[in-house]
Amino acid sequence: MVGYNRLEGYVPVAVRASVLFFALNDLSRIDPMYQFSLDAYIDLFTYSIDRSAKSFELEERISNLNEFHTYSVYKNTCRALFERHKLLLSFHIVSRILFQANKLNINEYLFLLKGGVVLDRSEQPDNPTSK
Template identity: 60%
Template sequence: TSSEVTQQLVISEQTEKKIDTAREGYRPTAYRASILYFLLADLARVDPMYQFSLDSYVALFNISLDKSTPSADLQERLKNLNNYHTEFVYRSTCRALFE
């Protein structure tokens, strides 16, 4: 019936707002991750041998998402994720450069 459709539409809009709010909360981490990626991409300017693919970077980021310390508090979660990811990218890059 139309009332059910209307009710589902309202629920859908509420869910969309929750998702948008959650996504915006992670924007600072996305910004930091993009800076790290472009730093790695610019290493190819130093030496063409220092090339890192977007796929490999996304894999590093996914590992960071899985292995960083979770927290119910968003700010704490972002801090944990940023710290873990920055160190993980650093260690992975050092290992790749010195192999």
């Protein structure tokens, strides 16, 4: 049971890994050719565990793992993307991480994506430049 309690400390790493995997999975909505396998993702995650900076402090180790793995996912995924989709990938990864941390409001996100769409035009003032 002692080992199990130690592994519970790594839940933030598992959460980040799942957020990143599903962010990659969403890319198929942009272009159907963007398909990423779970097996390949697991290999990348294992690579991140092996290559990230080690630490005896759990918080520092979690931070090292999350930073290294996030960058590895971005870097490796960009190799398979069209140039025009790379910035979109970084935006999507950041927004998914912020959503997971409850640091991004859905209304603000939708405003950023869609702009100021007015649904009820009866209360909208007249355009002063239309005359």
